[in-house]
Amino acid sequence: MTSTPLLPAGSAIRARGAVRRRTDGVDALVVALWLACGGLILLPIGALLVLAGRGDQLGVLLHGDVLQAGANSLFSATVSALAAVVIGTTFAVLLDRTDLPGRTVLRLLALSPLLMPPFVGAIAWLGIAGPTSPLNLWWRGTFGAPLWSIYGADGVILLLTIHSYPIAMLIVSAALRRIPTDLEQAARISGAGPARALTSVTVPLLRPALVSSFVLIAVGNLADFGIPSIIGLPERFVTLATLVYRYLQSGTVDDPLAVVATIGVVLLVLALLALVADGLLARRGWELDSSNAVPERTPLGHARVGVGAMMWAVVLLITVLPLLALLTQTLLRAPGVPLTWENLTLDHLVRAVTTPSALAGAANSTMLASLAAVICGILGLAIGVVVARTSGRAPRALGAVAMVPQAIPGIVIAVAWLILAPSLGLFNTPWLILVAYVTSFTALVVQAVAAPLSATPTSAEEAARVAGAGRLRALVDISARMATPAAVAGAVIVAVTAVRELTLSVLLLSPGSQTLGVAIFNFQQAGAFSTASAWSLIVALVGLAVIGLATRRTS
Amino acid sequence: MSRMRSTVPLALLGVAAIALAGCSSSTSPAATAEPAAGALEPATITLYTSEPQEKADELVAAFNEIHPEITVEVFRAGTGDLTTRVATERESGGIQADVFLAADAGTFEGYAAEGLLLEYTPADVEALNADVVDAEGFYTGTRIIPTVIAYNTGIITEAPESWQELTDAAYADQIVMPNPDVSGAAAYNAAVWLDDEQLGEEWMTALAENRPVIADSNGPVSQAVATGAQPVGIVVDYLVRELAEQGSPIAVSYPSEGVPYVSQPVGIFADTEQAEAAQAFVDFLVSEEGQKLAVEQSYLPVRSDVGTPEGAPSMDEITILSPDLETIRSTQDAAVETFRSLFLR
Numbered sequence: 046m047t048s049t050p051l052l053p054a055g056s057a058i059r060a061r062g063a064v065r066r067r068t069d070g071v072d073a074l075v076v077a078l079w080l081a082c083g084g085l086i087l088l089p090i091g092a093l094l095v096l097a098g099r100g101d102q103l104g105v106l107l108h109g110d111v112l113q114a115g116a117n118s119l120f121s122a123t124v125s126a127l128a129a130v131v132i133g134t135t136f137a138v139l140l141d142r143t144d145l146p147g148r149t150v151l152r153l154l155a156l157s158p159l160l161m162p163p164f165v166g167a168i169a170w171l172g173i174a175g176p177t178s179p180l181n182l183w184w185r186g187t188f189g190a191p192l193w194s195i196y197g198a199d200g201v202i203l204l205l206t207i208h209s210y211p212i213a214m215l216i217v218s219a220a221l222r223r224i225p226t227d228l229e230q231a232a233r234i235s236g237a238g239p240a241r242a243l244t245s246v247t248v249p250l251l252r253p254a255l256v257s258s259f260v261l262i263a264v265g266n267l268a269d270f271g272i273p274s275i276i277g278l279p280e281r282f283v284t285l286a287t288l289v290y291r292y293l294q295s296g297t298v299d300d301p302l303a304v305v306a307t308i309g310v311v312l313l314v315l316a317l318l319a320l321v322a323d324g325l326l327a328r329r330g331w332e333l334d335s336s337n338a339v340p341e342r343t344p345l346g347h348a349r350v351g352v353g354a355m356m357w358a359v360v361l362l363i364t365v366l367p368l369l370a371l372l373t374q375t376l377l378r379a380p381g382v383p384l385t386w387e388n389l390t391l392d393h394l395v396r397a398v399t400t401p402s403a404l405a406g407a408a409n410s411t412m413l414a415s416l417a418a419v420i421c422g423i424l425g426l427a428i429g430v431v432v433a434r435t436s437g438r439a440p441r442a443l444g445a446v447a448m449v450p451q452a453i454p455g456i457v458i459a460v461a462w463l464i465l466a467p468s469l470g471l472f473n474t475p476w477l478i479l480v481a482y483v484t485s486f487t488a489l490v491v492q493a494v495a496a497p498l499s500a501t502p503t504s505a506e507e508a509a510r511v512a513g514a515g516r517l518r519a520l521v522d523i524s525a526r527m528a529t530p531a532a533v534a535g536a537v538i539v540a541v542t543a544v545r546e547l548t549l550s551v552l553l554l555s556p557g558s559q560t561l562g563v564a565i566f567n568f569q570q571a572g573a574f575s576t577a578s579a580w581s582l583i584v585a586l587v588g589l590a591v592i593g594l595a596t597r598r599t600s
Numbered sequence: 601m602s603r604m605r606s607t608v609p610l611a612l613l614g615v616a617a618i619a620l621a622g623c624s625s626s627t628s629p630a631a632t633a634e635p636a637a638g639a640l641e642p643a644t645i646t647l648y649t650s651e652p653q654e655k656a657d658e659l660v661a662a663f664n665e666i667h668p669e670i671t672v673e674v675f676r677a678g679t680g681d682l683t684t685r686v687a688t689e690r691e692s693g694g695i696q697a698d699v700f701l702a703a704d705a706g707t708f709e710g711y712a713a714e715g716l717l718l719e720y721t722p723a724d725v726e727a728l729n730a731d732v733v734d735a736e737g738f739y740t741g742t743r744i745i746p747t748v749i750a751y752n753t754g755i756i757t758e759a760p761e762s763w764q765e766l767t768d769a770a771y772a773d774q775i776v777m778p779n780p781d782v783s784g785a786a787a788y789n790a791a792v793w794l795d796d797e798q799l800g801e802e803w804m805t806a807l808a809e810n811r812p813v814i815a816d817s818n819g820p821v822s823q824a825v826a827t828g829a830q831p832v833g834i835v836v837d838y839l840v841r842e843l844a845e846q847g848s849p850i851a852v853s854y855p856s857e858g859v860p861y862v863s864q865p866v867g868i869f870a871d872t873e874q875a876e877a878a879q880a881f882v883d884f885l886v887s888e889e890g891q892k893l894a895v896e897q898s899y900l901p902v903r904s905d906v907g908t909p910e911g912a913p914s915m916d917e918i919t920i921l922s923p924d925l926e927t928i929r930s931t932q933d934a935a936v937e938t939f940r941s942l943f944l945r
Contacts, residue, residue: 175829176829177827177828177829182828278816279813279815279820281814281944291781293684294677294680294681294684294782378846378847379826379843379846379847379848380823380826380843380848381826381827381828381843381848381850382847382848396654400653400654400657401657401661402653402656402674402676466692467692467693472692472693473696555696556646556648556674556696556697557673557675567653567676567677570816570819570820571652571653571676571817571819572652572817572819572822572823572839573652573819574823
């Protein structure tokens with residue numbers, strides 16, 4: 046994840062290509078892909094910049110609401126990303142480098158918050174630590190005031206952390222596997238204890254991975270809409286994402302699109318600054334050859350049982366408890382009644398799954414997610430193959446452009462498409478959501494395709510060329526076929542991400558094209574908490590099951 | 601006029617429609633006898649409404665029992681969100697909605713003044729409460745929705761009896777109310793309170809000093825009161841009745857100064873291409889069947905021949921605040937701004 050070589054060492058082909066400057070199918074393909082990326086990525090961002098630049102919106106940025114929301118966003122994104130990196134790194138080190146009991150199951154459980162959409166997590170956590178959760182009610186009955194309510198800044202930070210630490214855990218785990226244990230062994234031989242060897246040799250080598258995961262998480266959390274909207278707004282903790290939504294949905298400002306475009310550009314600049322910082326800090330890292338040696342696990346000794354129990358407790362708390370809370374909220378007969386057997390009912394669950402609007406939302410989400418998966422899969426495969434297997438400035442720049450949306454907060458992409466929609470005739474159609482999905486998620490497939498393909502030798506293509514195949518033919522027949530499984534895997538990730546997505550569709554929805562995420566969000570907003578909980582439970586369980594099955598085959 | 605015409609949702613809707621049709625024909629033979637009289641050309645109309653989603657779904661299903669040939673696409677959001685959407689659509693290619701069913705008459709007065717509404721007086725208009733029918737015939741009220749004080753019976757033993765009482769320091773941090781930015785009823789209420797001699801800005805300032813929680817709309821307010829998160833709420837009355845019926849510890853108090861109410865009017869946009877179908881929908885809303893459904897959904901009806909919801913008072917038992925609509929319309933924006941400056945800073 047830290048450094049993806051975009052160009053292979055295909056010097057033989059490059060030399061031949063330079064000699065023979067005849068335009069062929071590959072050049073046409075590159076041009077077509079440039080057009081696609083231009084239309085899907087550069088055009089919306091350009092529209093955003095133009096609208097933000099036109100007219101004097103600087104005054105808006107200095108408006109009290111915007112400054113406050115900006116400060117809140119920066120604060121919650123930074124603190125949650127720091128906490129996520131600390132927790133993710135601790136988990137990764139404990140799971141990969143120590144003899145903690147039950148590591149395999151623990152790892153799967155610890156990753157599961159990533160598989161639950163953040164807004165579903167927010168709805169679930171209201172049942173655990175909301176002002177009227179059983180714990181708070183009991184505490185209030187005993188001591189007169191609730192223990193702690195999740196509403197407000199602290200709750201937003203907690204939930205952002207829970208939903209993003211698995212990313213840090215994945216990145217750090219991957220980095221750990223590339224750090225040879227020989228170094229630790231050398232330290233041990235020189236007299237260091239096992240813990241000392243781990244913390245003074247291995248952990249410093251993780252710095253690039255730590256910085257990268259921090260940046261990635263901070264950019265993601267900067268733009269999250271569901272958590273600050275459900276958890277932050279009741280305590281008036283407004284972030285830029287929720288402010289953008291409010292401006293667009295209930296005309297509290299004049300010319301909302303221009304204002305929102307300006308806020309979008311600010312978010313964009315913040316994200317780019319973070320990327321530059323990442324480039325400066327992380328790339329100055331150490332290149333280490335991967336080691337085939339099985340890493341020696343640091344024994345935890347006396348602490349093994351204690352640390353193990355604590356880790357199990359924490360992981361169960363953040364994975365199983367939310368599901369139980371959703372289940373309770375779904376089954377409870379009416380809000381405010383005590384949790385007893387006779388107060389449980391299946392009525393809400395039955396009503397929820399027969400609600401036409403939610404079913405229509407589910408159908409729309411399924412359709413949009415499948416289409417997005419197909420389009421992103423094909424486009425991502427083509428870009429990935431061209432980037433990994435051809436040389437020259439145009440394909441290299443193409444790869445860079447295709448990866449840009451990964452660094453753009455989703456809410457910015459939504460605003461950009463909202464600006465373009467009327468002139469493209471997409472206003473109030475579901476296709477607006479589809480193009481936004483394609484803009485946002487193509488990078489997932491490009492990444493899945495380009496990295497492994499760059500790492501495989503080009504000998505098969507060269508053989509095809511020697512046997513007389515043209516450049517395009519060799520690309521399609523050899524490279525594309527080789528990369529197809531990776532593209533399919535990437536497309537599946539796109540589909541499961543898009544099917545329960547909220548941040549983009551909440552801004553782009555139109556009559557008759559509500560998505561499942563928006564349907565659940567609307568139930569929550571309208572006070573139909575049991576219905577929202579029932580659907581959240583379904584989304585969470587189906588998501589966990591599907592991804593659990595998919596990963597079991599590969600790991 | 602949505603372009604959402606993919607096979608997947610269509611197939612699902614088709615299955616749902618067949619299922620619904622199956623249910624209706626078996627359960628209510630009386631309803632199936634009627635359509636012959638009023639069958640119309642098949643049409644699709646788009647309804648923008650602030651009705652809760654589940655209620656809107658029931659409404660459309662009941663309408664389709666009489667007019668199966670008309671498809672109603674529902675877009676639900678708060679009244680504030682809907683008016684913003686309509687404003688945006690006017691700028692970019694025309695209003696997408698045919699029928700508008702949302703909180704308060706003020707909004708409709710505004711649209712009527714701008715010439716956006718079709719003049720239509722529903723059939724059966726004589727049976728309706730004259731207060732909710734627009735004299736010029738641009739819109740008609742469909743439900744009486746008073747805003748009241750709700751309280752959690754497990755926590756509050758003595759119910760607050762007036763708006764004035766809510767400014768008592770005993771209620772500091774105990775109150776929850778909806779945001780007028782989102783809720784049309786809340787925006788209307790803000791204007792009515794400010795316009796009222798007994799209440800006015802002084803009362804509102806005092807209320808703000810008790811730091812009420814501002815929820816996005818009425819739904820979360822009633823939930824917060826029922827669960828006891830905030831034991832006192834300012835909220836529309838039907839939500840309270842519904843929760844009490846389900847068993848939640850919640851009850852209603854009708855304040856002595858009087859209750860403001862909105863009438864959830866319905867209007868047809870003038871540039872609709874489906875005027876007949878839209879008119880049939882409006883007729884249904886205020887017809888005897890439509891109003892019976894309203895009562896089933898815990899609303900106070902706009903006609904006197906369909907009873908009242910269980911546990912609801914009749915209209916002459918409660919004091920009603922009926923200010924001059926024109927004053928409310930012209931002061932509502934400023935009232936919302938006043939509310940924001942007092943409560944949301």
